[in-house]
Amino acid sequence: MIILVDMDDVLADFDGEMYRLWKEKHPGKYIVPPSERKNFYLREEMPEEYGSLIKEIYSAPGFVENLPEIPGGVEAIKEIRSLGHTVFICTSPLILFRNNVLEKFLWVEKHLGDDWTQRLILSRDKTIIKGDILIDDKPEITGAETPVWEHILFDRSYNKHVTEKKRLTGWKSRKEVLGF
């Protein structure tokens, strides 16, 4: 099988790190903690005037490179690959791509090793990428095509309303949900 795996909030803890840095830099300004988010896009549930401060954090040099791992993700995709499946990391680069694109590769090199940097697909449209399954936290994934992959949700507070898709409740549930 060809398994596509999203990066942010599936392998790398983007939201968690952003929240941590936000509290450190702007202790008086409240934003919704990751565990209580109702919206995939943080900007839709925070005051508009925080927008540029948030962007400053996630577009800063070093932010993506230093993201912590989502527990179990790195081990899981290595293991899935060792079972004979083809695994790609399929990730949408940020519109503010300058540090983001390079640092995605650096993150993968650091956490998974050099050969995994050749398994990285950067696409703002994941529907045009072929595969059997896509593991992704985004509730609805749309684009130019009707996807051929099955979307398996990676559980987050903002995708709880989607009930018709299979759901990974963390990487621990992998074997139970995927069957491998």
Ligand SMILES: [Mg+2]
């Ligand atoms: Mg994601």
